[in-house]
Amino acid sequence: MEYKIVPLTEEHVSGIKLIDDLCFESPWSLKSFKSELSNPLAVYFVALMGEQVIGYCGYWWVFDEGQITNIAVHPDYRKMGIASKLMDEMVKKCSVTDVYSLTLEVRVSNKPAILLYEKYGFKKVGLRPKYYDNKEDALLMTKEIEQVG
Secondary structure (H helix, E strand, O other), X not given: OOOEEEEOXXXXXXXXXXXXXXXXXXXXXXXHHHHHOOOOOEEEEEEEEOOEEEXXXXXXXXXXXXXXXXXXXXXXXXXXXXXXXXXXXXXXXXXXXXXXXXXXXXXXXXXXXXXXXXXXXXXXXXXXXXXXXXXXXXXXXXEEOOOOO
C-alpha cells in the first residue's frame, strides 16, 4: 500500500471531515475544519492514497508548545502504520520549528491511541474529569520534543 503524508490543503477538508465523522462521537463541523486552513496556529497533515484522504493529524502551535487537536485514520486503513507516520511528521515538524513539547487529551477508554502516544514517549500527566460530551474522563499526556534545527 503506497501513501504519502502532505500538508493539509482546502481540497482535503471534505476527506478529513468524513474520517472525523467515522472516528469520533463528537466530530468537528466542516466549518471548523475549514477555519483551520486560515488559523495561523494550526499545523495539519493528511495521509493520501492517490487522491483519497485516509488519515490526518493536526496541532495548534502556541508559543513553544504544540496542542494536538486530532489524529485519526479511516477505519478501512487502520493497523497499517498510518497513525505512526502521521505522528512522525508532527514530531519532525515540531523539532525544527521551536516547539519544545506536545500535549494532548485522549479518552481514557481509547486504549489504541494511548498505546500509540506511549510508543512516542508521551507521559500521562493528568486527568480531566468528565471532559467529553458523554462525561468520559480525558487523560492528559505530554511529550518533550528534541530540537534539531
